[in-house]
Amino acid sequence: MQTIFKGKHFISLQDWTKEEIETLLEVSYDLKKKFAMGIETPYLPYKTAFLMFFEQSTRTRNSMEAGIAQLGGHGNFLDTSTMQVSHGEVAKDTAVILSRYGHGIACRNCFWEVGNKYLRDMAKWATVPVMNLQCDLYHPMQGIADLMTIKEKVRDTRNLKVSIIWAYATSHKKPISVPLTQSLLFPRFGMDVTLAYPEGYDLPEWAIKQARENAEKNGGKFTITHNMEEAYRDADVVIPKNWGSWVNNQSDKVVDDLLESYKSWKCTEEMMALANKNVMYMHALPADRGNEVEDSVIDGPHSIVYDEAENRLHTAKAVMTLTMGGK
Template sequence: MKSQFRGKHFITLQEWTKEEIDTLLDVSYDMKKKFAMGIPTPYLQYKTMFLMFFEQSTRTRNSMEAGFAQLGGHANYLDTSTMQISHGEVAKDTAIILSSYGDAIACRNCFWEIGNKYLREMAEYSRVPIINMQCDLYHPLQAIADLMTMQEKKKNLKRLKVSIIWAYAKSHKKPISVPLSQVLLFPRYGMDVCLAHPEGYPLPDWVIDQAKENARKHGGSVTVINSEAEAYKDADIVIPKNWGSWVTNQSDVVVDDLLEANRSWICTEEKMAMAKDDVIYLHALPADRGNEVVDSVIDGPHSVVFDAAENRLHTSKAVMVMTMNGR
């Protein structure tokens, strides 16, 4: 099947074939090599993109802004609280107008049961590609950077045990979009995915069903457990990260009895010692230090979190080039 990248939306990697994702990774590696060598990449010269943020951002905003500048274009940062969205303008109208002004629209909207629907409505009416900078369900930019980092560190990923583990945090009630995107993507590369969380923090049933189907097609596996120890045991890759109880409890209260009952779910050196000797530790960042993870782990020899954060630049550039200028 011939791929058509130009104008393709990037809302979830589930809508990209395995071959398309492989091409995206190839372009990401090429971007990284040229960045390291100081070779200019003016592939999107004079193009304009709009970055719409309903929430705060560090890595996503700066990887997109810096990356687009390095590609020769200009990214307009839009705080949606200063747009007419705050007065009720709908996604359809915003998409029609902005897509008439530039070459892509990127949006972050993580509000539960709103974010993905908002992006889908924009995609319906936009003339240009919509790039998901994180919604309530998906964070494809993070997932592809994680995959790239895992390939760099582990080479062949087939049948590696990657454990996506819920961790205690109280900074804010975090979206489920990072673990959801990971559990869908990693089985497509033949990995044995272990999703571990306490009772009360499930991902939607349809996600697990899709993940298991992805595993069946590509030779991996997906296991869902409530045991933190079992997740760490003999793991090749561990990703301990908090997510909120959105599936079972839509309240936006951050700290509640369920959260406090599971404060022992913190990544420590003792738990890391249960994994393989060459285990790597990943986190999307920002980490809630002292709650999700102890400093000696995130700053320790197994941690590759800053490598993954850097890769956000290169994978974002690849997404932009392929959807705005690809064939």
Template sequence: MQTLFRGKHFITLREWTREEIDTILDVSCELKRSFAMGVPTPLLPYQTVFLMFFEQSTRTRNSMEAGITQLGGHAHYLDTSTMQISHGETPKDTAIILSRFGHAIACRNCFWKTGNAYLREMAQWSRVPIINMQDDLYHPLQAIADLMTMREKRGKDLRRLKVSIIWAFATSHKKPISVPLSQALLFPRYGMDVTLAHPKGWELPDWVLEEARKNAEQTGGTFRVIHDQDEAYRDADVVFPKNWGSWVTNESTDVVDSALEANRAWKCTREKMHLASPECLYMHALPADRGNEVEDAVIDGPNSVVFDEAENRLHTAKAVMALTMGGRG
């Protein structure tokens, strides 16, 4: 088990070794067990984490706020529209000041071609760990919770598990590519047989596909990209039908256009789930666009583990904070 984490940034899982990720999972399980038994875990007494949000949030904000409270610390929720950021203050200046005030800075910035660069600049100047609460390219907190959930439901050895990341139709907003991108990079590292399925026009960056294939080769798994949703569901052990935006091929911020409307049939239905293995897990980062991405009969059905998955956002967030916070640079 790796033990040297104090001050380490949590911006993407690409900078974390397999051993380090396994440690996060082990700590998450321990914290979940303590939570279930009502055992206090004041691992970060009087510690402060600043939560900077450029977008709305339910699971991420509350898992981080509840998590730091349960660890004995305190969170400051910061709506960036009410900060001097809205008047042009730079990531450098914000990071320098907040890192002198507390023990970690967490940020969600999903603006295309801006978000990850913003976090990277803060990390360059911060004296404390930067935690990525989602940016335009990565959502490591979601990916680690997904991995934890699969291990709980299917065992620690996930090699050759058939997992499909499937684009789904939605109209709520033009979503980032960060969830499928993070999953495509992480899951092959655990030897899974990963399928990425989407209509043409919703591609992930080429470098992601190349790295995912390399990760699969190193662990004995596989990674493929297809454009047939039925094939993606067929015999799958886990499915992640979720919408993401066409940012790579179309940088327009329009939510609904003719290309999107042409792919209404990309929807998770009972019929699609019947193509999968009988015990196939239905997973989703939430919030799901009910009626578009998925039928109620599926998300509320016996194969759905979305609420267990969402709960694990709390325990994995606590693990990340417990491991990376606690000291000042």
């Protein structure tokens, strides 16, 4: 078990070794068990985490705020539209000052070709851990919660058939950070991962290269298909979720001709019937109900979305406990 975490940044799970991730999972399981038993976990008494949000949030904000409170500390929510960031203050100045005021900085910035660079810039100057609450490339908080959920349901993930599938949605042009994070992470735990999407919704070439390398090193598989039915067939876990065409089209327009041409990419009971009889349906939420997925699927017996969402709390607590406390 790895034990040295204090001050470690949490920007991408690619930056964490497999041993470190496994320790993070063990701490998450322990915190979840104690939460269920009503045992207090004041591991970060009087410590402050600054939570900077450039975008809206439900699960991420509340898992962090509730999590730091349950650890005995305080989460200071910062809407960046009310900060001097909105007047042009640079990441360095914000990071240096917030480091002097507290014990951790967490930030969500999903602007394309801006978010990850902003977080890396903050991490360069911060003297406390910087935690990624989602950027344009990565969503490690969601990724670790997804991994925890899968491992709770299936103890041995080797050769588990997991399909990450693009789905039609019109709510907003969503980041690629969730499927990219899952594509990199799941092969590291021996899963047979299929990434399915229609032409035009590619992930970056460097990410695909890393995903294949992760699979090769860890006994997993990583396959790309543009056939939706192929991705559902015999799958043990399906994760149908929309993401935007950012790699090929940087416009932030939500609905365009490309999107409308793929309305058929939807998670239906008919698609689920192609999968393993015990298939699990996952989604980071919020799901675009009626577009990405039928209500009968997300509310049906194969759905584990609420377990997945609950684990966002326990994994967030584990990240803060290790990086803000720790040895």
